Amino acid sequence: MILTSVETVPGKTIVEHYGLVQGSTIRAKHIGRDIMAGLKNIVGGELKGYTELLVEARDQATGRMVAQAKELGANAVVNIRYSTASVAQGAAEILSYGTAVRVE
Amino acid sequence: MDGIIDLAELLLAVSLLALGFFAGKLAEWRHYRSIREREGVTLKVPAVSFRNLNDPRPVRDARLAIGSVVVSADYYKRFLMAFRKVFGGEVHSYSSVIDRGRREAVLRMKESCPDADLFLNFRLATSSISNSRGRDIGCVEVIAYATAIQFER
Numbered sequence: 001m002i003l004t005s006v007e008t009v010p011g012k013t014i015v016e017h018y019g020l021v022q023g024s025t026i027r028a029k030h031i032g033r034d035i036m037a038g039l040k041n042i043v044g045g046e047l048k049g050y051t052e053l054l055v056e057a058r059d060q061a062t063g064r065m066v067a068q069a070k071e072l073g074a075n076a077v078v079n080i081r082y083s084t085a086s087v088a089q090g091a092a093e094i095l096s097y098g099t100a101v102r103v104e
Numbered sequence: 105m106d107g108i109i110d111l112a113e114l115l116l117a118v119s120l121l122a123l124g125f126f127a128g129k130l131a132e133w134r135h136y137r138s139i140r141e142r143e144g145v146t147l148k149v150p151a152v153s154f155r156n157l158n159d160p161r162p163v164r165d166a167r168l169a170i171g172s173v174v175v176s177a178d179y180y181k182r183f184l185m186a187f188r189k190v191f192g193g194e195v196h197s198y199s200s201v202i203d204r205g206r207r208e209a210v211l212r213m214k215e216s217c218p219d220a221d222l223f224l225n226f227r228l229a230t231s232s233i234s235n236s237r238g239r240d241i242g243c244v245e246v247i248a249y250a251t252a253i254q255f256e257r
Binding site for chain 2 (some may be wrong): 002006050
């Protein structure tokens with residue numbers, strides 16, 4: 001599966017469009033990470049626990065999008081966009097969407 | 105008795121401020137030093153925000169590159185922010201936090217594809233992550249993504 005953030009796959013041509021595919025996940029952080037982040041907040045800087053959490057969540061959202069594209073028979077997803085929104089206190093939704101296509 | 109507790113609270117607040125100020129400054133200085141070093145290495149690989157690749161060279165590989173980071177302000181900076189909220193205006197203490205986050209995210213994106221010659225349709229998104237207790241802890245997530253292009257050599 002080829003993933004790009006532009007309308008095409010450079011170096012290849014699109015032969016078929018399958019429409020929009022998307023994947024999303026809503027993640028809550030557990031209390032241990034919250035306490036560690038609270039301590040780290042005194043000093044500032046990167047909160048590694050949260051970075052890892054959001055990277056995992058983004059991988060899962062991308063995975064779901066890719067699974068949807070595979071089901072349609074696509075071999076690439078183009079024009080991918082990501083968005084993060086906090087849906088509740090302490091929980092974030094990661095959404096990833098793109099257009100499923102077949103390239104040659 | 106109350107006086108002792110008040111004094112203890114004051115001492116705690118002052119020591120947290122001092123810790124935030126000194127440790128935060130040190131961490132920021134070290135982070136900026138690492139950012140400058142790594143930016144020097146990846147300087148030759150441009151990240152552009154155009155969508156179209158106007159280059160005659162044949163493309164060997166195109167893939168999605170992502171870099172992200174969650175950064176927060178230290179205790180001292182949040183203390184300054186509380187004052188700033190009274191008078192309004194630009195919050196200088198926070199701009200370095202966001203700047204560090206953004207440059208770090210771009211670097212991670214570039215480092216995830218070390219063979220790339222160009223990063224096409226480069227995008228940045230910043231979002232705030234809220235705390236479970238509903239308090240604003242001033243931490244933001246920065247994500248940088250683009251299509252990494254590798255030309256035929």
